Amino acid sequence: MTKKLYWESPYDRKFSAIVQSIEENGIVLNKTLFYPESGNQLSDRGYLKIKNFRFEIDKVTKQGNNILHHTTISNNDNIAIGDEINGEIDWKYRFGLMRAHSSQHVFSAILKNKYDIDTLRANLNFEEVFLQMSQKVDASQLKELLYEINTICTTNKLNINSKIIPREEAYKNSGKIRSKIPNEPQVRLMEIENLDLVCCGGTHVQITTEIGSLFIYDFKKGNEIRYYVGNKALSMGSSINVDMITLLNDLNTPLENIRDNIIKRLESLKNTQSQQRELSIKLVELISKSPSKTVNNIPLFLIDFNVDLKIINKMLSLFPQESLLVVNMGNNKIRLLSLSGKIDANKMMQKFIKKYKGKGGGNPKSAQAELEKRSESPLFDIEQFLK
Secondary structure, eight states: OOEEHHHHOTTOOEEEEEEEEEOSSEEEESEESOOOSBTTBOOOOEEEEETTEEEEEOOEEEETTEEEEEOOOOGGGOOOTTOEEEEEEOHHHHHHHHHHHHHHHHHHHHHHHHHOOOEEEEEEETTEEEEEESSOOOHHHHHHHHHHHHHHHHTOOOBEEEEEEEHHHHHHTTTTOSSOOOSSSEEEEEEETTTEEEEOOSOOOSBGGGTOOOEEEEEETTTEEEEEOHHHHHHHHHHHHHHHHHHHHHHTOOGGGHHHHHHHHHHHHHHHHHHHHHHHHHHHHHHHTSOSEEETTEEEEEEOSOOOHHHHHHTGGGSOTTOEEEEEEETTEEEEEEOOSSOOHHHHHHHHHHHHOEEEEEOSSEEEEEESSOOSOHHHHHHHHHO
């Protein structure tokens, strides 16, 4: 059975231990500081030194009551059971995981205490957390949550302590415990002073202010949140802050009015896009009434302006039978739409690619390519290809 040093001394970085067994995928030690992947928290990483060998450890897992340090040991390494090893965890990585895990407990506790909303799922990565909640919250509620959480994580020094108690004792206090009680003889409880009590086997900081502020970077469906802590939060916060100031200067608006200003501009953009769509439809209608050129009784139509291809596809019935549409999409991109049984759009496009280089393809009805060189007159090219 591997002794869990990461529970006893989560802030230690180095340790010594004895090789207990050598497995196909790694080694088991009599004690370790390496936290094994479990409870949605990633495992620690670092290295082990045995004799004159150094083994990088990127993955650690549970194996019953033992902890397996994944590494490859060959017969030539002369490693044996009973050998003494020295290990060191990647402290920066460990501390990032600790901050993330403790922040999740604070977030989930505030969420439960304030709105009686449970946390359905929590994924913990280095300085990054994903939360899925049992109910939706709106933007106003999320602002309140974030303010309270950041206050605890930056200014309110709440102690975080752990203790191991018998399962029977845990059941007696189940009303105070936020999580389910595992079916194990001994239960480890993690307590945040005057805030939260939960069953947990992960690694945590000792004081909430070690967590630092959270930066929410994704909020979807009203119940899925992704956020950063630690250096990732600081980096993202600094970057967004400067970008926001630059944007405010461009918009010539104060910070307190930024949301209303952007909403107005989005509404204006939607109106502009709607008007542009209507104009595109009218232009396509006009173009469909008169071909740009007719070659071998095949009407050729050139659409040489920015238009959504969905609009053209919906309006193909307006064009005469046996037509060929040439859509100039800009940036040397061209599309051919064939309504003629005499012209294979893909074969025609391959002639463009042969002449101007590039890549693309399609089928007899529709083909698209991005050419290396721009065709100055696609209709003239098609006329030459047909001849």
